Amino acid sequence: MKAMILAAGAGTRLKPLTNRLPKPMLPIIEKPVIEFILELLAKYDVNEIMINLSHLAGVLQNYVRSGYRYGLRVGYSFEGHFEKGQLVPEPVGSAGGLKKIQEESGFFDETFIVLCGDAIVDFDLAKAYEFHRASDSVATIISKKVERDKIPNYGIIVCDSAGRVESFQEKPAVEKAKSNLANTGIYIFEPEVFNYIPKNQFFDIGGELLPLLVQKRERVFSLDTKIDWYDIGRNSDYLEILGAALEGRIKGFKPSGREVTEGFWRGTGSVLEKSIKIITPVYVGAGSIVEKNVK
Structure with a gap:
């Protein structure tokens, strides 16, 4: 299995922290978020990784480089154009970033996992892969049950008793929510998904690709698994994660x-x-x- 880490976002909601650092490089007590993700992938022998870059691209690339020190092989896709030696960001969306890489290199020639570069996660990736294969799924969404009052903060997944996805709700009000399964932004895909991603245009995984797959009756499943998930979307999230790190609530981190x-x-x-x-x-x-x- 190969991997893609989404790291092209500008992190607007995290300003001024992201004026000098891209979100994946925000330090959790001196350890960048991206390092947690790379260590998880290395743990499960997911050794070939692509990272898409746009906002402050050089900062992350100069830190991770080839991935050698993690036992990984890391490549990069730059979303933008160069002017006077500087990359001018032109992000193409999470799914658009996948398509760009596939069109340029054909990198995704087997099952692959996609993770957001602005979240610290820990879960059994081997178990998730087994579920994906057993379900004969073209796309598996790693999900997590959230408290009812937290539902409006997340994209919500509605599925049948077997876990097959039927529909999505984007940050619904509590009283309108049809489930409390939150989309963690972690996906396992088969290369067939590229048949549904248009070329050379902005296209999003959660808002466009997944609903299209469901509409076309492709096999899309949700896996509600035990997962530690710390999403860094806002400054308040970042502060909460720093507290969790100091209080020993982030597994394996000291x-x-x-x-x-x-x-x-x-x-x-x-x-x-x-x-x-x-x-x-x-x-x-x-x-x-x-x-x-x-x-």
Whole structure:
């Protein structure tokens, strides 16, 4: 199985954080989001990966490079055009980005997984692949049940008792929601999906490709599986994830440095003056100086 990481978005809702960093490069206590995704793929031996880039493309490419240090082979697709040596972003949508790569290289010649570059996830990818094969599905959506009051924040999936998708609802009001299965933005596809993606135009997976597949009676399934899913769509989401990281709620992640007290981590060489007030969870980075009377 191959993989595609979607990383071309501008991250408008995360400004000013994304003025200098693309969303996948936002640090979770000094570890970029993209690194969590690459480590998950490496864990399940998904070794051939494409990443689409547009906004601040060079930042992510210069960090990940060939993927060698993760035991991966990583390639890139640039969405835009160059002017005076600089990439001018021209994103083509999540499905459009897939089509661009396929037209240029034929990379997706077997089952492949698509993940968003702005979410930290942990789930049994092998189990998801087995479900996809057993269902004889052209597209499998990894889903998660959410609390009823959270439904308006997500794209909702409506499926039958076997998990076959019947329809979608985009961020419905609670009283109009037909299910509480949220689309996590993780998909397993067969190459046949390219028959439904038009060339050279903006096309979205969630809003256009998946509804079209269902309309054409293709076999599209939802897998409600155990998944840790931290989506970074807004600044409040980012703050929540940082707290989860410091409190040990992100599986397998431990901040660098030393935990002084519960929820308070201190990096190597950091200096804390007297009379400071710390309200956990807090991480003081390596080499940082916190002067007196700081709260």
